Amino acid sequence: xxxxxxxxxxxxxxxxxxxxxxxxxxxxxxxxxxxxxxxxxxxxxxxxxxxxxxxxxxxxxxxxxxxxxxxxxxxxxxxxxxxxxxxxxxxxxxxxxxxxxxxxxxxxxxxxxxxxxxxxxxxxxxxxxxxxxxxxxxxxxxxxxxxxxxxxxxxxxxxxxxxxxxxxxxxxxxxxxxxxxxxxxxxxxxxx
Amino acid sequence: xxxxxxxxxxxxxxxxxxxxxxxxxxxxxxxxxxxxxxxxxxxxxxxxxxxxxxxxxxxxxxxxxxxxxxxxxxxxxxxxxxxxxxxxxxxxxxxxxxxxxxxxxxxxxxxxxxxxxxxxxxxxxxxxxxxxxxxxxxxxxxxxxxxxxxxxxxxxxxxxxxxxxxxxxxxxxxxxxxxxxxxxxxxxxxxx
DNA sequence: ATCAAAGATAGAATGACTCTACTTTTGTCG
DNA sequence: CGACAAAAGTAGAGTCATTCTATCTTTGAT
Numbered sequence: 350x351x352x353x354x355x356x357x358x359x360x361x362x363x364x365x366x367x368x369x370x371x372x373x374x375x376x377x378x379x380x381x382x383x384x385x386x387x388x389x390x391x392x393x394x395x396x397x398x399x400x401x402x403x404x405x406x407x408x409x410x411x412x413x414x415x416x417x418x419x420x421x422x423x424x425x426x427x428x429x430x431x432x433x434x435x436x437x438x439x440x441x442x443x444x445x446x447x448x449x450x451x452x453x454x455x456x457x458x459x460x461x462x463x464x465x466x467x468x469x470x471x472x473x474x475x476x477x478x479x480x481x482x483x484x485x486x487x488x489x490x491x492x493x494x495x496x497x498x499x500x501x502x503x504x505x506x507x508x509x510x511x512x513x514x515x516x517x518x519x520x521x522x523x524x525x526x527x528x529x530x531x532x533x534x535x536x537x538x539x540x541x
Numbered sequence: 542x543x544x545x546x547x548x549x550x551x552x553x554x555x556x557x558x559x560x561x562x563x564x565x566x567x568x569x570x571x572x573x574x575x576x577x578x579x580x581x582x583x584x585x586x587x588x589x590x591x592x593x594x595x596x597x598x599x600x601x602x603x604x605x606x607x608x609x610x611x612x613x614x615x616x617x618x619x620x621x622x623x624x625x626x627x628x629x630x631x632x633x634x635x636x637x638x639x640x641x642x643x644x645x646x647x648x649x650x651x652x653x654x655x656x657x658x659x660x661x662x663x664x665x666x667x668x669x670x671x672x673x674x675x676x677x678x679x680x681x682x683x684x685x686x687x688x689x690x691x692x693x694x695x696x697x698x699x700x701x702x703x704x705x706x707x708x709x710x711x712x713x714x715x716x717x718x719x720x721x722x723x724x725x726x727x728x729x730x731x732x733x
Numbered sequence: 734a735t736c737a738a739a740g741a742t743a744g745a746a747t748g749a750c751t752c753t754a755c756t757t758t759t760g761t762c763g
Numbered sequence: 764c765g766a767c768a769a770a771a772g773t774a775g776a777g778t779c780a781t782t783c784t785a786t787c788t789t790t791g792a793t
Contacts, residue, residue, distance in 0.1 A: 356759055360771070384748060395773045400750065407749070434731055493731060500717040501724050504707055508700055515696055525692040532693050536728035539626055539685060548790055552740070577780065587742045592781065599780070 364402045366392040371410035376459060380467040408473035411460070419481030422510075423488045435489055439509050440530045448517035449526060465518060478510040485510065508533060556594045558584040563602035568651055572659040600665035603652070611673030614702075618680045627681055631701050632722045640709035641718060657710055670702040677702065700725060 370391035374383040385407050389396045403409045422442060429438035443449065448461055464470040483497075486506040490497035516525035562583035566575040577599050581588045595601045614634060621630035635641065640653050656662045675689075678698040682689035708717035 436729055500711055501720045504721045504724055505729055519692055528693045529696045534728050536726050537628055537697055
């Protein structure tokens with residue numbers, strides 16, 4: 350049954366309280382100067398509850414599980430405009446995402462800075478992106494009539510999903526994104 | 542002064558004792574079932590000593606610091622055969638390294654398996670490879686007359702240094718290595 | 734012989750995460 | 764409606780990596 354009763358609602362509320370408390374404390378005092386116990390207290394829950402909701406630990410507190418992300422990437426490839434290349438679709442998709450959005454919403458900018466300034470968070474975010482690797486590889490395979498476990502496809506999927514991290518720390522993220530996609534599309538040119 | 546006295550020797554011996562004890566215990570019981578305290582005891586040192594020698598923590602116990610690695614990669618690019626491309630040199634270099642050596646020395650195979658079967662170790666090894674990223678980028682830049690902070694070069698350096706991890710878990714690592722280098726050299730071909 | 738630095742140690746403290754056993758809520762079913 | 768099982772939370776103890784502090788010992792240099 351599609352139970353969307355009080356239970357689910359309360360659960361979601363607790364999760365959100367934790368997430369918000371974590372974000373606030375992280376922004377205020379820095380990731381490393383906040384303990385999970387403090388977050389639990391701030392959200393008025395027990396310590397154990399934190400780990401029930403976020404089994405991946407402290408880093409995961411301010412992220413969602415990445416399944417939406419993955420689904421979106423796959424959809425971007427599958428439902429791309431007719432005639433558009435797979436890489437073209439991915440470039441476009443990423444360009445509108447992650448650290449690339451030029452229209453920085455209010456809290457968004459600060460969160461991005463927090464993440465890129467905190468190694469543990471950055472690394473976890475990469476891991477989240479990479480969770481979608483196999484799904485993306487399958488999608489690309491399906492679109493190009495190859496095997497999903499083709500190493501070249503898996504490599505490509507990984508390389509693409511690493512671009513946000515790679516380009517995000519560049520002075521001009523968009524230019525960086527384009528440069529890296531050019532590399533993946535055309536290969537390495539020995540002479541510029 | 543080039544002090545190579547008893548002190549240095551003893552220090553090196555302690556370090557090696559720790560490293561060997563760690564490797565033995567990891568192989569016997571698995572990384573996760575070995576405690577740092579046990580390793581200290583097995584090497585007949587104090588717990589704190591372990592962290593003096595290996596500030597990077599438990600994972601680093603069975604690796605050297607990676608500076609040799611980095612130097613070797615850079616040298617491979619700088620001193621490549623005349624007329625050989627940068628990527629050609631890197632391909633050759635990696636092909637003889639890491640999980641690719643076809644002549645598996647005795648303890649080497651087991652160590653490789655331990656690493657690839659232990660997420661924490663795998664991840665740390667990737668980190669070690671990536672430590673050389675900027676140096677490799679500089680080297681490539683120097684050879685091709687571009688700027689070392691060119692994002693395309695940095696991306697290429699990162700992608701190349703990730704190949705051991707990427708190809709290492711494939712059924713045929715050598716074939717995988719070649720496939721990925723082909724991807725980097727020629728770019729992604731939409732149709733096979 | 735003397736002294737300062739490097740190496741090593743014991744032991745306590747911190748903090749993330751896990752485990753176990755127990756209570757409270759909530760959805761379901763007779 | 765009332766009983767009940769599963770889900771959500773909680774308290775508290777325990778494990779383990781890692782850090783810190785204060786102290787001791789060895790070694791190299793003067």
